[in-house]
Amino acid sequence: MSNSKPAPVILWFRKDLRLDDNGALTAAAQSGRPVICVYIREPESERTGPLGGAQAWWLHHSLSALLKSVEAIGGQLLLRSGKAADVLRKLAEQTGSDRVLFNRHYERDDLDAEIIAALQEDRIEVKRFKGQLLHDPHSMRTGTGGSYRVYTPFWKALDRDGDPREPLDPPKKISSSLINLETEVLKDWDLLPKNPNWAAEFDRIWTPGEKGAWTKLAAFTKKPIQTYKKDRDFPGLGDATSNLSPHLAFGEISPARVWFATRQLGEFANADIIHFRKELVWREFSYHLLASFPQLPVKNWNDKFDRFPWSKNRDGFTAWTRGMTGYPIVDAGMRQLWRHGYMHNRVRMITASFLIKDLMIDWRQGEAWFRDTLVDADVASNAANWQWVAGSGADAAPFFRVFNPILQGEKFDPDGSYVREFVPELAKLDNKYIHRPFDAPLDVLARAGVKLGTTYPNPVVDHFTARDHALAAYAEVTGRS
Numbered sequence: 374m375s376n377s378k379p380a381p382v383i384l385w386f387r388k389d390l391r392l393d394d395n396g397a398l399t400a401a402a403q404s405g406r407p408v409i410c411v412y413i414r415e416p417e418s419e420r421t422g423p424l425g426g427a428q429a430w431w432l433h434h435s436l437s438a439l440l441k442s443v444e445a446i447g448g449q450l451l452l453r454s455g456k457a458a459d460v461l462r463k464l465a466e467q468t469g470s471d472r473v474l475f476n477r478h479y480e481r482d483d484l485d486a487e488i489i490a491a492l493q494e495d496r497i498e499v500k501r502f503k504g505q506l507l508h509d510p511h512s513m514r515t516g517t518g519g520s521y522r523v524y525t526p527f528w529k530a531l532d533r534d535g536d537p538r539e540p541l542d543p544p545k546k547i548s549s550s551l552i553n554l555e556t557e558v559l560k561d562w563d564l565l566p567k568n569p570n571w572a573a574e575f576d577r578i579w580t581p582g583e584k585g586a587w588t589k590l591a592a593f594t595k596k597p598i599q600t601y602k603k604d605r606d607f608p609g610l611g612d613a614t615s616n617l618s619p620h621l622a623f624g625e626i627s628p629a630r631v632w633f634a635t636r637q638l639g640e641f642a643n644a645d646i647i648h649f650r651k652e653l654v655w656r657e658f659s660y661h662l663l664a665s666f667p668q669l670p671v672k673n674w675n676d677k678f679d680r681f682p683w684s685k686n687r688d689g690f691t692a693w694t695r696g697m698t699g700y701p702i703v704d705a706g707m708r709q710l711w712r713h714g715y716m717h718n719r720v721r722m723i724t725a726s727f728l729i730k731d732l733m734i735d736w737r738q739g740e741a742w743f744r745d746t747l748v749d750a751d752v753a754s755n756a757a758n759w760q761w762v763a764g765s766g767a768d769a770a771p772f773f774r775v776f777n778p779i780l781q782g783e784k785f786d787p788d789g790s791y792v793r794e795f796v797p798e799l800a801k802l803d804n805k806y807i808h809r810p811f812d813a814p815l816d817v818l819a820r821a822g823v824k825l826g827t828t829y830p831n832p833v834v835d836h837f838t839a840r841d842h843a844l845a846a847y848a849e850v851t852g853r854s
């Protein structure tokens with residue numbers, strides 16, 4: 374390398390697969406130095422587990438989009454595999470770089486310390502930036518200096534502080550290093566499923582990458598946000614919610630950008646906008662909980678639950694994963710998850726409650742299944758929500774709040790359109806029985822072409838008996854009756 378050229382800076386892309394509102398990228402561009410962009414495929418971490426199958430699919434397409442967008446601003450994105458500290462050290466050595474920039478990625482914040490120490494040993498300066506969340510989860514403190522345990526005061530504190538920082542525009546140009554550096558080939562990472570290609574329908578629903586995120590945001594802020602509060606609980610309505618979760622999970626769009634897009638809708642924050650922002654803040658709150666309790670994905674927040682007599686019901690678990698429990702709303706949700714890598718929020722609560730309380734299966738089994746099958750799987754949000762449903766979490770729903778899958782179906786999918794879409798063998802059943810086929814007279818079933826136990830399963834448990842059983846186990850563990 375010629376001495377007259379400034380040393381390049383290394384920009385490490387992680388869960389921030391975007392050019393827009395990317396603090397590290399903007400700083401790299403503004404440094405005036407050549408920029409070397411790298412994405413590292415790291416070995417799985419013990420805490421966060423392997424990358425789920427659905428997210429592997431997403432990552433392939435998201436990286437493929439990012440490779441092109443980095444190129445469009447004059448750079449090159451290198452793909453490398455290995456432990457982040459080793460890869461970054463080697464890259465710095467190969468290029469003569471003395472500075473590494475990256476955005477914080479809170480689910481592994483404590484692990485970053487090791488990487489920073491390793492780079493500093495080699496006299497490499499490290500600069501970290503924020504952008505994964507609206508607020509640094511470590512900085513949100515209660516009046517007495519503690520961390521928040523309850524959502525409502527957390528939201529109020531955040532709301533009191535006003536808008537978060539303004540998002541940054543994407544850099545128009547970065548200068549490239551001109552050094553010929555080796556890169557791995559995305560296709561060789563084998564992230565896409567084969568034989569069978571269970572992600573066949575994903576392409577129809579999702580467009581991973583920054584552009585896809587902006588398209589979803591534009592569609593949502595154009596209309597559905599105006600009725601968000603009322604419609605968000607009805608899975609049959611389709612796009613009544615933003616569908617931004619996988620884009621946010623991979624950092625293809627920043628929460629600040631989403632927040633500001635809702636601000637531009639009008640002077641007055643109406644009830645629908647506020648409700649939507651409150652959901653974004655549930656994501657923040659999940660990270661806040663994870664920051665104060667990094668074991669959130671693997672340990673009960675409330676250790677009374679450590680004594681809970683979870684069942685090893687393997688057949689029940691298999692029926693649940695396959696959407697064959699005999700409860701239509703549960704089965705529709707689990708099949709939506711398999712086909713689309715996504716499940717509507719209301720139905721996530723119903724299916725999670727069913728696993729934990731009707732089947733008495735440990736919430737961690739459900740958390741792991743969701744992590745493998747959701748395109749939006751997120752360590753903080755997934756764990757916090759599973760513990761919320763289980764009743765074992767901070768600010769959780771009480772254990773005795775057991776979702777009744779029949780009533781939930783009738784209330785939130787009144788015409789059965791969601792069930793009909795994902796459980797087609799029940800499509801011809803009358804509205805009256807669509808959420809309770811086991812109560813339907815034989816002639817009604819016959820007219821709809823349903824033969825219970827043959828074309829559609831009988832219920833794997835009786836909900837009311839199972840509920841009593843779960844509540845009795847809970848009373849024993851907690852000493853409450």
Ligand code: FAD
Nearest residue numbers: 614615616617618652653655656718721750751754755758
């Ligand atoms: P919108 O209704 O449009 O909400 C906007 C954004 O707010 C979402 O994209 C998401 O980032 C955030 N958000 C909304 N609800 C929640 C919530 N309850 N908790 C945290 N953030 C929220 N969400 C994930 O992103 N990843 C997960 O792994 C995940 N696992 C879940 C597991 C269970 C058992 C339950 C009950 C919920 C889980 N959620 C998870 C939360 C929620 O279901 C999804 O964020 C939401 O359905 C995504 O759809 P959307 O983008 O259209 O949401």
